[in-house]
Amino acid sequence: MGRKRLQEAVDGRPTVHTVAARAGVSIASASRVLNGVGGSPETIRKVRAAAAEVGYVPNAIARSLQSQRTGLIALAVADIGNPVYVEMMRAIESVVAASGRQLLVHATAGQVANETALLRRLAHRYVDGMIVSPIRVTDDHLAALVDSPVPVVVVGQLGADAPVDNVRTDSRAGVGLAVDHLVAAGHRRIGFVNGPLDTVPGAARDAGFRAALAGHGIELDERLVEVGDFQYTAGRDAAERLLARARPDALVCANDLIAVGALHALLAAGHRVPGDVALVGMDDTELARMMFPQLSSVSLGSAERGRRAAELLLQRIADPALPPRREQVAPHLAVRASSAPPLLPKAAMPPAPRTPEVTA
Amino acid sequence: MGRKRLQEAVDGRPTVHTVAARAGVSIASASRVLNGVGGSPETIRKVRAAAAEVGYVPNAIARSLQSQRTGLIALAVADIGNPVYVEMMRAIESVVAASGRQLLVHATAGQVANETALLRRLAHRYVDGMIVSPIRVTDDHLAALVDSPVPVVVVGQLGADAPVDNVRTDSRAGVGLAVDHLVAAGHRRIGFVNGPLDTVPGAARDAGFRAALAGHGIELDERLVEVGDFQYTAGRDAAERLLARARPDALVCANDLIAVGALHALLAAGHRVPGDVALVGMDDTELARMMFPQLSSVSLGSAERGRRAAELLLQRIADPALPPRREQVAPHLAVRASSAPPLLPKAAMPPAPRTPEVTA
DNA sequence: CAGACTCCCGGAAACGTTTACAGCAAGCAG
DNA sequence: CTGCTTGCTGTAAACGTTTCCGGGAGTCTG
Numbered sequence: 001m002g003r004k005r006l007q008e009a010v011d012g013r014p015t016v017h018t019v020a021a022r023a024g025v026s027i028a029s030a031s032r033v034l035n036g037v038g039g040s041p042e043t044i045r046k047v048r049a050a051a052a053e054v055g056y057v058p059n060a061i062a063r064s065l066q067s068q069r070t071g072l073i074a075l076a077v078a079d080i081g082n083p084v085y086v087e088m089m090r091a092i093e094s095v096v097a098a099s100g101r102q103l104l105v106h107a108t109a110g111q112v113a114n115e116t117a118l119l120r121r122l123a124h125r126y127v128d129g130m131i132v133s134p135i136r137v138t139d140d141h142l143a144a145l146v147d148s149p150v151p152v153v154v155v156g157q158l159g160a161d162a163p164v165d166n167v168r169t170d171s172r173a174g175v176g177l178a179v180d181h182l183v184a185a186g187h188r189r190i191g192f193v194n195g196p197l198d199t200v201p202g203a204a205r206d207a208g209f210r211a212a213l214a215g216h217g218i219e220l221d222e223r224l225v226e227v228g229d230f231q232y233t234a235g236r237d238a239a240e241r242l243l244a245r246a247r248p249d250a251l252v253c254a255n256d257l258i259a260v261g262a263l264h265a266l267l268a269a270g271h272r273v274p275g276d277v278a279l280v281g282m283d284d285t286e287l288a289r290m291m292f293p294q295l296s297s298v299s300l301g302s303a304e305r306g307r308r309a310a311e312l313l314l315q316r317i318a319d320p321a322l323p324p325r326r327e328q329v330a331p332h333l334a335v336r337a338s339s340a341p342p343l344l345p346k347a348a349m350p351p352a353p354r355t356p357e358v359t360a
Numbered sequence: 361m362g363r364k365r366l367q368e369a370v371d372g373r374p375t376v377h378t379v380a381a382r383a384g385v386s387i388a389s390a391s392r393v394l395n396g397v398g399g400s401p402e403t404i405r406k407v408r409a410a411a412a413e414v415g416y417v418p419n420a421i422a423r424s425l426q427s428q429r430t431g432l433i434a435l436a437v438a439d440i441g442n443p444v445y446v447e448m449m450r451a452i453e454s455v456v457a458a459s460g461r462q463l464l465v466h467a468t469a470g471q472v473a474n475e476t477a478l479l480r481r482l483a484h485r486y487v488d489g490m491i492v493s494p495i496r497v498t499d500d501h502l503a504a505l506v507d508s509p510v511p512v513v514v515v516g517q518l519g520a521d522a523p524v525d526n527v528r529t530d531s532r533a534g535v536g537l538a539v540d541h542l543v544a545a546g547h548r549r550i551g552f553v554n555g556p557l558d559t560v561p562g563a564a565r566d567a568g569f570r571a572a573l574a575g576h577g578i579e580l581d582e583r584l585v586e587v588g589d590f591q592y593t594a595g596r597d598a599a600e601r602l603l604a605r606a607r608p609d610a611l612v613c614a615n616d617l618i619a620v621g622a623l624h625a626l627l628a629a630g631h632r633v634p635g636d637v638a639l640v641g642m643d644d645t646e647l648a649r650m651m652f653p654q655l656s657s658v659s660l661g662s663a664e665r666g667r668r669a670a671e672l673l674l675q676r677i678a679d680p681a682l683p684p685r686r687e688q689v690a691p692h693l694a695v696r697a698s699s700a701p702p703l704l705p706k707a708a709m710p711p712a713p714r715t716p717e718v719t720a
Numbered sequence: 721c722a723g724a725c726t727c728c729c730g731g732a733a734a735c736g737t738t739t740a741c742a743g744c745a746a747g748c749a750g
Numbered sequence: 751c752t753g754c755t756t757g758c759t760g761t762a763a764a765c766g767t768t769t770c771c772g773g774g775a776g777t778c779t780g
Binding site for chain 2: 757758759760761762764765766767
Binding site for chain 2: 057149260263267
């Protein structure tokens, strides 16, 4: 009747009490054996047997409440359909797994609200740390990042003085590499298909494009600039709009998804690539290599950024008192068929996709 | 001195005790106010103020231990780089989000060990439920699924009698649709680039291909069948091997990544698509529409399967006593330029990518 | 053989919440 | 004025673990 129920969890699952009772030992001993620390041979045998008989599985939540750790790391990215995040995720995953933790991914659809909600909820102790890669940053958002209850590392540009661990690249300079390359190949009417200007990367790339052209003394024809989303369909549509009103001899795209959209638009309109229009993407994802012709692309070191972010996070988890750190990964250009010099004889166009890549 | 430390968490963060002490009320009252249930106006005011002053944020783990729920759902897929899982994830996410929960994704790299480890760890109460889409299934694995501590729904083929909620498609019949379509267009030397035969989908598609050819009275030339991984590079390599030794007039690929690899191999070898070789992929992902020409593809209803799986899971969480259920989604074929009838005059080839799709 | 040292064990106190229960004051009907 | 209801409040018991601490039994040393 009034006897305390200590045997089983509310849903009927066995707890450490069940095991202890069945083995005829205290819960302390049971817990010790189950954690592999201490216990006489006989006790170990009894507890193991009891645990197996009742099918005991420890409650990770209770354990975490006690140990203050969950062994989980979260990664929040805008668009899980973008291969650049896949590469970043793979790099992060391998570091995280090596530390004996598990990685969980959450897609925010680029909405600041989602990301803040995630911070305000998930981060409240469900995970030991987070890596977030925001494409839009508001003050509110930044505040949530700064006083997050768990360690956070940001991948991407952030206000210079934000006291948050941060791994960034210089996408502005990255666009410059693409423009330099195209100018060197003799192109002058260089177009640009960008993502939204109210995003951090969108703004940086726009600035980079304008600065690069100016650096070469080329006056920018605004009809050669078009903006869409950072996605395939939007990129294709934006490229179509651009082609309908202007005649570029080269196109820089703000990421590979856009570049693929532009490639599709170009080919559908009967333009040859790179013969009529040279094409350069950004992010240097696997997608760029999947295309025919393979796309030149500016690598922003996403795998490297991911790896470093994961390492920063692990260090911060180990020592929360560390001062905020900032790391930077330099962009570089991978030249492939889509922007190969248009003057070469046809035979020089690589017949097989295994073209060794030139890295500038 | 000996006074009990009830004020702050071990890491110095405020707890409900901190708030209660500061507001001069009991922790019960503080908790009630913070949860918006009960409390006099004056109490509410004091507690809210105190919480704001100390920057209180509730510890989700402790709450979950008490409530036995975390509000988190996990999705485990083999390869997060495969767009088919992206589509599935989007569908699942929308259902899950509508129920006020959050979705976390975990990539298993197709390793049974990883997936079992996830089940044995994550599922131990860190999440309220899981959706897993295994491509390899072992007995061990199956056992872990069956007696998982949290509700699990499997997307994909599973032993007929496994007592696990399950949403499947008929990929065997799906391959049949592709073959029927190609045969109807006059093709006879139909090749097949498949994934590993030791995977569930690989085996099913192999069987489907052989059955479909037999159904049309076509004798299978084994040189027209090649196997690789379910990925782009492997698909491209496999297609190259196949083309080096045989001359198909059509190619069926076991998923879209492989199909893209095959397309690349075909174009690189100087074949026209669909002029010389017609091409049909599977999964009907966005990737198929990103190619030029756009790829015909057999839809296996991944978004629909994801949606249904999420609904099944939510129902099971609500009522764990439900009997195991099984749902099936029928495949269908989306015909696009890559397998358009080769006899049509050139003008009929769609100039723009917005071709209305024919669905059979 | 006494004392020190080891090892193992069980009781109980955490971890930070929510919530059942009981007490208490105020309001109201009779 | 009494008794019942209503609305808040605080105490304490959960949730399922891990771990500190003290006690008891055994072993070794001097």
